[in-house]
Amino acid sequence: MQDSLSQRVRGWTPFFVLVDIISVAGAFLAAFIFSQLIPPHTFDLTWVPPVKEGILLSLSLCGLVLHTVIWLREGHYMYQLLNGRSFRICAAQLLFLALTLFIYLALWRDYQVSRKLLLFFLALLGPCLWTGKIVFLQLLKIMGKRIQPRLRILVVCDETGEDATRQWFSNKTMLGIHLCEVLATEADACHETFLEHRLEEAIKRGRPNLLIWRLPTDAARTEKIRQIAESHGTHLAVDLLPIVGDMGSVQLTEYSQMKLVSLHKHPLVSPAHRFLKRLLDVSISLPVVVFVLPFLCAGVWLLHRLFSPGPLFFRQSRSGADSQMFQIYKFRTMNVNHGSESVQARPNDTRIFKCGALLRKLSIDEMPQFLNVLLGNMSVVGPRPHMAEHDAIFTLECSQYALRHTVKPGVTGLAQVRGQRGPVDHASEIKHRVTSDIEYCQNWSFYLDLQIIARTFLHVFSFHAKSC
Missing domain, CATH: 3.40.50.11060 (GTPase HflX, N-terminal domain)
Structure with missing residues (x-):
């Protein structure tokens, strides 16, 4: 349900979409004419494109409407325009339309389409979309008071x-x-x-x-x-x-x-969202457990035999969704029987054996947690799980700490890709992490999970200073 102010602001969206449709049609017509004027040509200039090439226009218009419905819903289109982000909208539209056309052409390899027309069309799309928006905005500024x-x-x-x-x-x-x-x-x-x-x-x-x-x-x-x-x-x-x-x-x-x-928002209460997230978890964790983890186990086992004989895995109780405790799996990076498991690891920690620090820097010690993901105790993306005693301490530092337990803990998370990881030295650090975790819990989306996973790969090899 929208108030009258939202109705007035968002109600202009269909008119801008209509302007976009006219701009795409104009770009296609101009590209068709230019493609006939540039050699080699038949000197038989026509103004109406054939049906087999007109499908490009139809696909572009469908893609334009789909992009507006998916990415620019809930008034975001108008708010971005009013905030001077017309170029950003045009770039996103151009990328989406180009992807739509290339997917179609890839599926129909025998489909004959003029390469000149396609190149001219893609070259003119961006300028035409941007010009249409600017012209219509200027027209509204002139006519708005009337x-x-x-x-x-x-x-x-x-x-x-x-x-x-x-x-x-x-x-x-x-x-x-x-x-x-x-x-x-x-x-x-x-x-x-x-x-x-x-x-x-x-x-x-x-x-x-x-x-x-x-x-x-x-x-x-x-x-x-x-x-x-x-x-x-x-x-x-x-x-x-x-x-x-x-x-x-x-x-x-x-x-x-x-x-x-x-x-508060809680998208993962939806059964459909939970199923989608679980599908992503299984599709990532299953290949890792089957094809990657056995080789890592062999390599880490060899390092253990050379530098610190003992069990391959380190198991510890951590708090999960709804504060339920579970056993987390990690590759052991510390010497056996050091007697201080509840103390957070720090740089140059004497408990960490030689080469164990490298395993932690590259986050290889976290890889067995994909077993927890496959078992359903964890997710690929979510707040990091902590020990019960740390939960009690952090709850005293931040009153909103318990909200992060509304979703499954993750192998990686929004706080981690923002560099908020490693030992906690100040109360402000845990507050920043909790803020990121709550932001993730309340703004979850499939796209956000994919984005965090992609950023994790870049972050792992950055050797963050607080990774230890």
Whole structure:
């Protein structure tokens, strides 16, 4: 469910998509004409491309719409345009359309298509898409003040938020959005007199369609504000930030008897998302366990025989999803019976045997954890699992620490690829890691997992300073 402001901003997306469609069609027509003018040619100039080459245009238009639906949904298209990121959008569209065309041509190897036409089309796509967006944005800037009906907005906020509010609305005029007035007040001046007099006078003066309330409120005050607004035909939207604080994305869900405002997202509650993540885990861990791990076991076993005889694997209890304990598998990198397993490893640690440090630097000691992934105790990507005693210490340092246990721990994670790994020396370090872990838990996506996996390969060979 969207408010009127979102409807007005996001409602322009189909018009920009229509402009993109016209731009793609124009690029194809120009490429077709140029391909006939560049030798070798038949001197038989036509304006209508044959059906067999027109399929390129059809595929491009379908790919354009698909790209908009998948990557630029939920208003992201308009917000990126308004923030001056039209070039980024064009680059993403061009890459997606080129990939779509090349996949099609690769599947149909016998399909005859003009290489000149294809090259000209790809060369003109980017400039045409960018030009179309810029021209339409300029047209909106010229015509924006004349768009009727206009969405007139009155904002009530404290003095500290006035400048930011005016700045946000500064480039929305071209969308038919008019900021009537900003009523700025001191934080302790939000009393009944203000509600009954200044607010009502401002509504009568500006006749807004929408009142945005950006001050702390409660149920009784909100009801009173709503009555004042609705008595003048004005809709009310309440900013939850002054009420709930900076909690990230707030989700509003309506049921038959409830209206829930959720302060946290948890994508992996969805059975479909959990199945997709498990599918990725198995597809990666199974080949590693079958084809890679046996050779690593042989190599590490040989290093053990040379430098530190003892068991091949190191097993330890770690906390997993929902704080359930499990046995984690690692290649042993320390001498046997050193008697201090709960102490975190540090650079030049005397417990680590010769060549054990290299195994840790390259994260080879972590490879047996793919057995845990295959068994279902861990995932390829997720927060790193800690020992129970460390959980107790870190919980005291960060009140949100337990939120990282809402998903399975991972072999790698968002915190690790950001360099937040190794021993914890300061309380701020664990807070940064927990922030990254919670960010991952609440913003999980299949693409994010793939991105973290790719970044892990680069990070492993960077020999991070805190890896030990």
